[in-house]
Structure formats: structure tokens, C-alpha cells
Amino acid sequence: MKPIYLDNAATTKMAPEVISVISNSMELNYGNPSSTHQFGRKAKTSVEKARKQIAAHFNVSAQEIVFTSSGTEADNLILHNAVNHLGVKHLITSKIEHHAVLHTCKFLSDTKNIRLSYVNIDTFGNVDISHLETLLQSSEEKTLVSLMMINNEIGTLLPIKNVAGLCKKYEALFHSDTVQAIGHYPIDLHDMAIDFMVASAHKFHGPKGVGFAFFRKGFGILPMLHGGEQERGARSSTENVHAILGMEKALDIAVSSMEKDMLHLNNIKRYFISALKKLSNDIDFNGNSHDLDNSSCTILNVRFPLKNSMLLFELDLAGIAVSGGSACQSGSNKGSHVLSEILPVNEADKTSVRFSFSKYTTLQEIDVTVKKLQELL
Structure with a gap:
């Protein structure tokens, strides 16, 4: 059986056009962007063109984009900068954030005498706006x-x-980890008062090992990495030219086909929900993941009416790739901190599986997956 990939929230397949851009850059654009000769100037021009194109998708200036190795690094750069350079003394977050934020906030609280508050969330993972x-x-x-x-x-x-x-309204800075949103939902930073956001290319069919941080104009940046003056002094390290160009191409494709892809993804998700409900009335969904209006079109988190610690392994043996939580925690026996936070103990103890889709996911793949689940359950 042809393998079925339903773990796109962990990473996505690189688009063929992206692979072509990266391959071409590796062959022809191998200069160091910091070098002053023609090879270096060519690489530098390519990087700055990509920065400008990426910035344009969010209606910001190129100077507000800092290239990083990942969304995790971008989150760290922003949070450390806020505390160490911008004078932030109070961090507010939630207990269901990605560990790139949770662990960084806890570290800063422990080491920098920063007050750390957690906003309340409900059983669907919604932030309590009144408490905020x-x-x-x-x-x-x-x-x-x-x-x-x-x-x-x-x-x-x-x-x-x-x-x-x-x-x-309350003159607080706002940082949002937008890793799962970029390339799937429109973001206009001119009309939205976000001060800092992050991206990771491999979430929208780009290469791994590259992302960016957005710093609203006017906020200085204190680097975490020292030893060079790359990224206008914000991040020392030779730029990953090929990956940056690949990221720009992936984002360009994602933005240009966003409306069409969203229709496809919502159709896939709607079809899967319907098939699972027919499979068993006891199957439930975690958070808002079954609600197409209030959850991402790419993610469906399913809670099965049993505890089967081998379900992910059995699906993998059948050629179906899924996740039990964040792939960043793979190999951990601690379970999902998100599900532990929103579910009562008796429900959190049941087996939950995160299925996540991409523009390459087909209805036929969903049919095969549902059939295999029926056999296993």
C-alpha cells in the first residue's frame, strides 16, 4: 500500500518548485552573502530580494524580517529580546502554548526575576478574554x-x-507564535496590532531549518548569537541562502493558492469528521478541532473511546503516519501537555490522535485511513 502522510502539522512535504529553487541555488548561488566579491554580492542580493518578497506578503517592510533557523529560535529571540532589551517585567501566556514559548517564558521567569502569568483557557482550548x-x-x-x-x-x-x-489598549506588547497559520491563513500586519510573530518554512511546504521573526519597526533587537553582524546585527551566522530562497518560493506558492487550498482542506476535514462519526458515536474530538469555523483547516485531533498505547504504532505499520501530540515531543512518555490541560483525567487517559492535512491529502487516503481504524478499533 502506498504510504499515507497525515502528520502535516509536524512538517510538510516540500513542493517540487521549492526543491527546484533550492537545487538551482546550490549549484549557481554558492557565495557567502558577507563577501564583497561578485559571488558574495549575488548571494546577498538574492537574500535581500527574498526578504522583501516575504515582507510584502504581510504588508510590512523588509527591515522588519529577521531570518532564523526555525520558529523555535524566532520565539526565543523575541522573548529574550523583550526581557533583556525592551524592559519587559511581566509575561502573560497560556499553559497550552508550544514549548518554544512555555519553556522560554519559564526560563526567563526563573533566571531574570520576571513575573509569569497564565491566562485561563476553557475545555476547548479557547483563551478567556475577560481573564486576559x-x-x-x-x-x-x-x-x-x-x-x-x-x-x-x-x-x-x-x-x-x-x-x-x-x-x-493596555499598552502591552503582543507576540504570537504563528507557525501553524502562516501559508494557510491571511495575515496583514498593517491592519493587525501584532508586535512580533514567527514562521517556520517546513510548515508550508518549504525546507526545514529556516524560518523568520517579525519585529515591528521601532523595536531594537539584541542578538542571542554573537560573532558576526549578519541580519543587521540581529543574528550572527552566515545566512542559509538556499533555504531562505526555498522559503520565499514556498510562501509565494502558499499565498497565491491559499483560497483554493483552504477549500480543499476544509473538504478533507469535513469528510473525515463525517466518516469518523459513522464509524462510532463514541469517537470524540479534542478542543475545537471538529468545528470548521473555530479551528484550523489543517488539524483534527480525535479522541477514541479506549486506551490503546499501540494505536500509533499499528497505524505506522499500516503505512499511515499520524501523531499523538506535538512531534516535538516524540519519544516522550509524558503525553500531551495540551490535552492534559483541557481534558478531565478520565478523558485524557483515552487514546487521542492528531491527524493533520495538506493540499496533497486526498479523499482516497482518508477512506483508507478510516477503514484501517475500523479494523484496529
């Missing part, structure tokens, strides 16, 4: 709010404009 406003109202220190636009495990959508508006 209470936290902001009572905060007398300079504050940064860090909340992800789309939860990477349950797909819950943040009412990002409401959150951004609250932060602006």
Missing part, C-alpha cells in the same frame, strides 16, 4: 502577551484581532 483583560488591567509592569494564533495540537484559533486590540 483582568491580567492586563492589574499589570503595573511593562508586559508582553504571548499567545499562538493556531494551537499546534488541537487547532484552536485565537481571536487574534481581539487579543491584539486588548494589548494595544
Whole structure:
């Protein structure tokens, strides 16, 4: 049987056009962008052109984009910069953020004497906006709010404009981990009061090992990596030219086909939900992942009416790739911190599987997956 890949929230297949751009760059564009000779100038020009094109997709200037090795590095760069350079003394986040944010906030709280607050969430993973406003109202220190636009495990959508508006009202900085959103949902940073956001190319059919951080103009950047003056002094390290060009191509493709891809993904997700409901009335869905209006079109987190620690392994043996939570925690026996936070103990103990889709996912693949689940359950 042809393998079926339903773990696109972990990483996506690179688009053929992206592979072509990277391959061509490796062959013809091998200069160091910091070199002053023609080979270096050619590489530098390519990087800056890509930066400008990426910035244009979000209606910002090229100077506001800093290339990084990943979304995780970008989150760290932003949060460390906020505390060490911008004077932030109070961090507000939620307990279901990606560990790139959770662990970084905890580290900064422990080592920099920063106050750390967690906004309440409901059983669907929705942020309690009233509680967030209470936290902001009572905060007398300079504050940064860090909340992800789309939860990477349950797909819950943040009412990002409401959150951004609250932060602006109370003069707090706003950082959003937008890794699961970029390339799938439109983001206009001219109309949205987000101060900092991040991207990771491999989430939208680009290469692994490259991403970027957005810093709103006016915020200085204190680098975490020293030893060079790349990225206008924001990040020392020779730029990953080929990956940056691949990321720009992947984003260009994603933005140009976003509407069509979203229709396809919603159709896939709707079809899968219907098939699972026919399979068993006892199958449930975690968070808002079954709600097409309030969750990402790419993620469906399914809770089965049993505990089967071998289900992921059995699906893998059948050639079906899925995830039990965040792939960043693969190999861990701790389970999902997101599901542990939103589910009662008796429900969290059941087997949950995250299925995540891409523009390459087909209805036929969903049929095969449902049939295999029927056999296993």
C-alpha cells in the first residue's frame, strides 16, 4: 500500500518548485552573502530580494524580517529580546502554548526575576478574554502577551484581532507564535496590532531549518548569537541562502493558492469528521478541532473511546503516519501537555490522535485511513 502522510502539522512535504529553487541555488548561488566579491554580492542580493518578497506578503517592510533557523529560535529571540532589551517585567501566556514559548517564558521567569502569568483557557482550548483583560488591567509592569494564533495540537484559533486590540489598549506588547497559520491563513500586519510573530518554512511546504521573526519597526533587537553582524546585527551566522530562497518560493506558492487550498482542506476535514462519526458515536474530538469555523483547516485531533498505547504504532505499520501530540515531543512518555490541560483525567487517559492535512491529502487516503481504524478499533 502506498504510504499515507497525515502528520502535516509536524512538517510538510516540500513542493517540487521549492526543491527546484533550492537545487538551482546550490549549484549557481554558492557565495557567502558577507563577501564583497561578485559571488558574495549575488548571494546577498538574492537574500535581500527574498526578504522583501516575504515582507510584502504581510504588508510590512523588509527591515522588519529577521531570518532564523526555525520558529523555535524566532520565539526565543523575541522573548529574550523583550526581557533583556525592551524592559519587559511581566509575561502573560497560556499553559497550552508550544514549548518554544512555555519553556522560554519559564526560563526567563526563573533566571531574570520576571513575573509569569497564565491566562485561563476553557475545555476547548479557547483563551478567556475577560481573564486576559483582568491580567492586563492589574499589570503595573511593562508586559508582553504571548499567545499562538493556531494551537499546534488541537487547532484552536485565537481571536487574534481581539487579543491584539486588548494589548494595544493596555499598552502591552503582543507576540504570537504563528507557525501553524502562516501559508494557510491571511495575515496583514498593517491592519493587525501584532508586535512580533514567527514562521517556520517546513510548515508550508518549504525546507526545514529556516524560518523568520517579525519585529515591528521601532523595536531594537539584541542578538542571542554573537560573532558576526549578519541580519543587521540581529543574528550572527552566515545566512542559509538556499533555504531562505526555498522559503520565499514556498510562501509565494502558499499565498497565491491559499483560497483554493483552504477549500480543499476544509473538504478533507469535513469528510473525515463525517466518516469518523459513522464509524462510532463514541469517537470524540479534542478542543475545537471538529468545528470548521473555530479551528484550523489543517488539524483534527480525535479522541477514541479506549486506551490503546499501540494505536500509533499499528497505524505506522499500516503505512499511515499520524501523531499523538506535538512531534516535538516524540519519544516522550509524558503525553500531551495540551490535552492534559483541557481534558478531565478520565478523558485524557483515552487514546487521542492528531491527524493533520495538506493540499496533497486526498479523499482516497482518508477512506483508507478510516477503514484501517475500523479494523484496529
